[in-house]
Amino acid sequence: MIRKIAICIPLNKFFLKETLKLYENLDKKFDLSFMKKKVCRPHITLFAGSTNKLKQIKKELSKIKLVETNRKINYLGIGMFVSNKATFYLRFSSEKIFFEIRKKLLANLDNWLKVENSVQNKMWIPKSSIIHNELSIKDKSFIKVLKFLNTWKFSKKNFLIEEITIVDFTEVEHELESFQI
Numbered sequence: 001m002i003r004k005i006a007i008c009i010p011l012n013k014f015f016l017k018e019t020l021k022l023y024e025n026l027d028k029k030f031d032l033s034f035m036k037k038k039v040c041r042p043h044i045t046l047f048a049g050s051t052n053k054l055k056q057i058k059k060e061l062s063k064i065k066l067v068e069t070n071r072k073i074n075y076l077g078i079g080m081f082v083s084n085k086a087t088f089y090l091r092f093s094s095e096k097i098f099f100e101i102r103k104k105l106l107a108n109l110d111n112w113l114k115v116e117n118s119v120q121n122k123m124w125i126p127k128s129s130i131i132h133n134e135l136s137i138k139d140k141s142f143i144k145v146l147k148f149l150n151t152w153k154f155s156k157k158n159f160l161i162e163e164i165t166i167v168d169f170t171e172v173e174h175e176l177e178s179f180q181i
Contacts, residue, residue, distance in 0.1 A: 002052050006167040008043035015159040040175045047105040049115040056111050066181045071160040089127040
């Protein structure tokens with residue numbers, strides 16, 4: 001069976017809690033609820049594509065172990081991709097750990113039928129979407145949303161990577177499995 005899957009780093013602890021609070025505020029204040037309605041945790045997608053070799057991918061992910069000192073991810077701020085319907089995202093530092101994990105995934109491209117364009121080396125950035133395909137720059141609330149996001153503060157500016165998840169987005173996006181690293 002062919003599935004569309006993503007390999008992700010889920011946000012955790014306080015950063016997860018505060019991101020969910022941000023989703024809640026975006027829904028209450030601006031009726032922006034696309035991300036809030038997702039079944040899986042907010043995350044940073046490292047790699048995504050179509051595969052019929054999920055078992056092999058799980059095996060590769062289960063082998064990934066990280067050095068304790070190499071797990072810190074820094075939050076940099078909020079970014080935006082401008083299009084008819086903008087995507088706003090939490091932007092994170094490009095840490096060595098991301099590239100190490102992505103290198104391992106890229107070494108096993110034979111497990112993938114197709115790789116998503118957004119995770120190609122020249123396109124990929126560490127981010128977690130907070131608004132997607134709901135808000136146009138022409139909307140009356142656009143400036144209000146920008147001002148609100150500009151005032152949003154997280155209590156800490158970093159978090160530690162503890163796990164990798166496989167997210168299935170064939171139909172409804174949901175977590176399939178999680179691996180401690």
